[in-house]
């Protein structure tokens with residue numbers, strides 16, 4: 001079932017007609033999911049080349065604010081971490097630390113070939129071959145660097161995933177880290 | 188946060204590696220006394236990937252795409268620098284038209300790079316509007332570069348002995364149209380900042396780099412020219428066709444953050460001038476010298492230096508006659524400029540340190556290699 005359909009059905013079932021108009025009544029979990037997906041605040045955190053494309057995606061032409069993605073400078077206020085760039089062995093503990101500082105529910109987008117699987121530096125000894133070695137990645141966006149459209153696609157897919165989540169206790173449920181299905185956006 | 192036990196008043200604070208103003212993953216270890224920075228030590232290596240070692244296990248042509256990811260704001264300058272070094276060691280002639288094409292692309296890329304500087308530097312100082320304006324212009328420019336190379340950021344578009352393809356039809360007119368559109372907008376952005384009292388107060392007289400220090404510590408590019416050193420490799424040791432072009436090198440004597448900012452703004456205008464001249468005088472002809480499939484330059488060494496948007500970028504290359512290089516060393520301007528922070532970010536306010544680090548315009552991919 002495509003996730004977009006669910007939200008459409010959902011949005012109709014929220015309207016309850018009463019004399020003189022309609023009111024919106026919705027179960028709390030649906031509302032929560034809707035709120036979560038519509039205000040995905042992202043951590044301002046760029047590593048290398050892909051970070052420039054991430055900036056370009058946030059800037060004038062592509063304007064990520066349209067999708068509710070808004071860059072925050074501190075992990076305490078962020079919901080999604082876009083890992084944009086190659087991760088060296090020296091940097092990896094800091095990224096893990098930043099991830100741990102983010103409040104639940106939290107999501108990770110691996111942007112670019114480097115963050116997904118090591119990219120062009122796959123045979124370098126100092127590069128971690130993909131952030132999924134130490135973070136649970138929700139969306140992989142391939143490309144070197146991915147075009148802004150691709151990153152936006154990844155974010156939209158993540159929003160769909162959020163709106164179809166079974167449990168509100170996403171981060172809290174112990175099996176989430178094992179059972180989640182990553183989304184792959186090809187470059 | 189670590190409290191320094193040697194003095195009661197100073198405190199050692201980590202700034203970065205994740206910080207919106209560090210332009211990547213720079214970490215500064217700062218001793219602060221209240222609001223005053225007493226010393227500032229850059230810690231680098233967070234993007235280290237052993238690139239110079241990786242070069243040794245790949246053939247010459249395979250190494251070109253890796254240079255895109257050094258200074259990713261101006262990939263074409265890196266491509267040009269390594270190709271020049273390879274051509275020098277292999278005695279490869281470059282056709283005349285290819286030289287013009289190279290200069291055309293590199294100068295367009297220089298404008299794109301300085302536009303990113305303009306945007307990020309203004310954001311560091313709190314003027315987010317300029318960031319959006321600068322990226323609006325940059326997107327138009329990226330469209331042009333994409334029409335030519337097919338990529339938005341990592342172009343990989345210069346080959347050993349020439350260029351992979353000629354410019355598409357009608358490209359010159361598109362470039363001219365863009366330049367005509369960009370110039371008034373650049374003036375507008377410039378006015379927005381240079382007539383802004385807050386911006387001036389945060390830039391003028393801050394982070395002064397003395398002329399002697401700039402020379403002694405090997406500063407190049409806009410950092411040196413902001414301190415009154417008239418050094419531009421395009422003039423000092425002309426490569427490709429720069430000796431035939433008419434352009435000025437902006438030099439300011441103040442040595443402060445404002446001077447470096449003004450150099451970069453003026454350089455964009457000069458690059459636009461160069462691009463126009465190149466388009467007007469470009470000759471017809473070949474764009475690529477025929478070379479064997481497996482390129483084996485004779486044993487020897489070569490050094491090439493070019494003026495990248497950040498300063499003097501050089502490649503030192505040793506060949507032993509096999510398809511792979513023995514050693515490639517990169518002299519990255521950002522790496523050298525970071526060592527200047529110890530003078531410039533001394534006894535200034537914490538907020539000014541951001542302006543000083545931003546005015547060096549470091550690209551961490553080039554610092555760490």
Ligand code: SF4
Pocket residue numbers: 048049050051084085086111112113114115119120143144145146256341
């Ligand atoms: S995927 Fe490519 S563009 Fe992105 S960080 Fe890696 S090398 Fe740079």
